[in-house]
Amino acid sequence: MRALIALLVLAGSVQAWYLPGAAPRSFSPGDVVSFTVNALTPLASSPGVPPASAQGTAAQASVVKGITSYNYYDERFGFCRPEGGPSAIGEGLGSVLAGDRLFDSPIQQQYAVNWLVDGLPVATKRVADRTHETYYQIGFPLGRLFDDYMAPLPSPALHNHFDVYLEYHRRSDKEYRIVGATVFPWSRDSLKGNGDIDCKTDKMMILGPGSGAEGGGERKVAYTMNTYWKESATPWATRWDNYLRVFDPRIHFFALCNSVIVVVFLIVMVAMILTRSVKRDISRYNAIDLDEDVQEEYGWKLIHADVCRSPTRPLLLCVMVGTGAQLLGMASVTLLFALLGFLSPSNRGALGTTMVVAWTLFASLAGYFATRLHISFGREEWKKCVALTATCFPAVVFASILAINFFLLVSSSSGAIPFGTLLALVALWFLISLPLTLAGAFLGIRHGGYRAPTRVNAIPRQIPPAQWYLQPLPAALMAGVLPFAAVFLELYFMLNSLFGSRVYVAFGFLALTFLVTALTTATVTILYTYFALCAEDYRWHWRAFLTGGGSSFWLFTYGLFYWATRLSLPGLSTKILFLGYLSLLTLLNFLLFGACTIGWAASFFAVRRMYTAVRVD
Template identity: 45%
Template sequence: MRWSSISPPSLAVLLLLRTASAFYLPGVAPTDYNQGDPVSLNVNRLTPAVIASTQQVESLISYDYYHEYFHFCLPKGGPEKISESLGSILFGDRILTSPFELKMAQNETCKLLCTQTHDSRSAKFTNMRIWQGYNLNWLIDGLPAATLTSAVGDESTQFYSQGFALGSLTGGDGDKFRQPVLNNHYDIIVDYHRIPGRKEKPFRVVGVVVQPSSKKPKVSGDKKIADCTVAGDPVQLSESGNTEVTYTYSVIWMESPTAWATRWDKYLHVFDPRIHWFSLVNSAIIVIFLTGMVSMVLLKTLRKDIARYNQLDLNEDVQEDSGWKLVHGDVFRPPMNPMLLSIFLGSGAQIFFMTGITIMFALLGFLSPSGRGSLATAMIILYTLLGFVGGYTSARVYKSFGGESWKKNILFTPIFIPGVVFGTFFFLNFFLIWKGSSGAVPLWTMIALICIWFVISLPLSFTGSWFGFRAPAIEAPVRTNQIPRQIPEQALYLKPLPSMLLVGILPFGAIFVELYFIMSSIWFHRVYYMFGFLFVCYGIMIITCSTVTILMIYFLLCSENYHWHWRAFFISGASAFYVVLNAFIYWLSKLSLGGLASNVLYLGYSLLIGFLFFILTGTIGFFSSWYFVKKIYASIKID
């Protein structure tokens, strides 16, 4: 079915329904074949890969397989789009049918696809993509066509790297002497597994490797038969004239003992697992150290302080005492801009639960790599459904702060943070449209996102806000004085900027190794699946954010500074500064992006990720501190 025949409203509905099938359990739905049955080969976008000589990526722009300048062979009747999940579309996948004909367990040798003519303009475009190391991406029975790669320093360990080269550089050692050549012949090696004892449809596809090469096959006869054995020089596209290119392919079927349930194992290669274990051990030590410090410094000190304070005669002059006890009449004074803080906290709670549930589903295997885009789809749907949590949290906090503009709170909570995210995403999408990239999100997908936002998320948030305002306000354990207390001069490390930089680095230190692998999977187009490590790192990050913020807020209160609300949010959220700084260093060291669009895209998405991380970690730090402050002031006797 062609998408062009679907009306826009129907497309939006289909996109919503398609998300329901994104949760895929590995091993549930294999496709079985008889010998000679057709096996589908679909094509996906072309993506930039790591250049071997520099170990850097030079572009972030992906292109449709059937882009007019590539001149790849078209199937009869034209390519048709394969239905995709919402997350797959947002991440740039554009899966289409192809003219390749594969039949189960039947080898083919030098089969002719077509002959195409590249003019000078398309030659310049294609040669530039070869210089930038672009990969072709195919899907055979849902498996990505891969290149067989050896682990660095261990030639015996081989794994599949998704995609294969559009072309290669040949001629000399320096760039000045090298020339791009186009790969126009593909040796497709398909591993299949025969199910023992089964007679009907006993074959399953369990592996796909493509070995591309550049040849000039001899085409003879009226039947257009190609002979690859007499291939001459590699194909070089002329940038000053027309070049005829003949595309051919061979298919080799190989029986494999690999079971269908484990066919993704070779794709899911762990790059140096010792780094992950070192990261976990390092993060665990940080957590143990911080937890121990909080236990020793706070619990021991607080018990003595509370016991000594409660033994005082309250009719006597208690001003001889000092520290956090003296600000009990001001510590629960509403913060400045309670509306904005409550909106941040509502959205932060929504992101917190969305992230945790998504990681849990992925850890349990519900979000398999074979379900393309299922992870992103799950995040969108969970964030939408958790609008109730965001609305309830924002309303309850705002009411506890004594806020009265409840209508503004109800309206702005589901609009402000999602509006910033969607606005940034919409702005960056223009750069993809400008470059003619396949990553540009189609108009009707944008409309579908807006429908999800306004038709599902907003009503859920409004409902949560209604319940939040009806619930009783969170009462302070002590009364608030009418006249604010004067705050004495603060030590340097307790001032806003030094305290943020000092504390924010600790949560970042707990996750930076895993963050490196996540960024590599995003920008280098690798499969990320180490959700066990991610789950542990997420838990460690939560504990670290909580403990370091509580410790700093305790020091702040001891210095008789009761403005802790925003400080708790910013202290914990300051780890986002290091996330953005890390992205900037990654940009300088691992990427060599040419052109305005790629640089704007990278920096724009990095800042957006940093902003969301700021909201998430700031929320964790605030609620931890709020619980701590309520607990300690509920323990002292106040007349």
């Protein structure tokens, strides 16, 4: 009781603050508010329609032209540089991996320029066509292909004049905080022959043939900006609300609820049917043992002496199961941090940093489960198992990153990972991940292998031919439909965030979707494992692994569909980049839902429970 009273007293003295991890910064009259610039990123737009107009209304975005980003101070753009040259701003690991390149302060592909003020992106105001809501779109187009009346221009026009509106919240007469930053870009041929600048001219800065990037020549451009200050009642803690607005939230919510209800109903129905069938089988098998007149066994009990037999390529399976457990730990912690608000866009690169750190720290799970399972299969090469668990999957991911990085370097993209960051990843791998894998393996050896519920015969039993729908590949494809149905709605928004210009913040929906998808995968995998055992096929290990990861095939297929309908990728390098990113995402999904407790381990414990409950002579 005293502890409870003390807790209540302390709770009354606690002061709350903005959770995402970025501390507010206050300015006083006369302080300098500096601009920082980020990479130029692809901007979504409708085919044949300008991405934005100067007045701030535009059609809903539908196509993203390209996926590579470019350094703001790339010589090909010719933007004004600060005196003494631009100086880079310190960034976190996740921000660097995401392609952010912060410094102080090709048009047909409709790229967006990204500025920041006090960590807040400078945005353009938009009006949604269907809901007529005003929202902020991060960045502004580098140029335009249409005039103010939506008529096509003969050549692209460059945005070189900007009206920037900075909103501030007054806390006192000497303390102000930046709570909003919007820009209205204009194209103005303001530079006269005598060197004077006319910012009020209506003539556009047209990049016609024979000048600039279009003709390979040189052309002088004057970049001008007007800054306006506007007081706002928006507090600092909610300044991101305009950026993170979700369109048609009711449609999103009802569509997700409908998907969740259907999937949960199917899960409950399958689980009830499966549970009743297994209980009926166990009761019948145990009754047969008590009847002296009946001696012959049948069904899944018939293979009780082979169901615990070591699978083919057991070392590879152990490595994948350990890697899947590590991915599950990483995904769970990342979702938890996202739900708590630590991964808000205000904390740049927090998502990538959290994933890398969590992956490194959960290496002990990989070593523990891989080694313990390896011992369960009666293998003694635990050193080889530990070495492959610590190096196999990280080597594949690192090699993929290097290959993707090569194409980014060829494309002169700012998304290319610097050599120092690659060395930091290698250091995390060898100095932290590898020792933790060894520590987890040591604990796994101490606990020993999992005890088998039945003894294994020396001679394996002959397996009868199975129906086509019970073959591993068709079964995996059919079983993967249901988990994919639970996730495809959120997958659309996640792909928009990865390859488009959207900011994904629906982590509550994502956590619910992840939970439903995990339950669906576990239920469907157990169901197909039960069907295989009833067909007297005891080779369930790899079957369960493939069945659990069957949704990866549909994920890759949907990625190709997204490419065909939402992306316009010019050049071979951008196409290879997209396929590389999609393949890596598919591999992670396959290992997460196929190898860890979501897929394979669900069947592992279900099989153990089944054969422990039945009486075996």
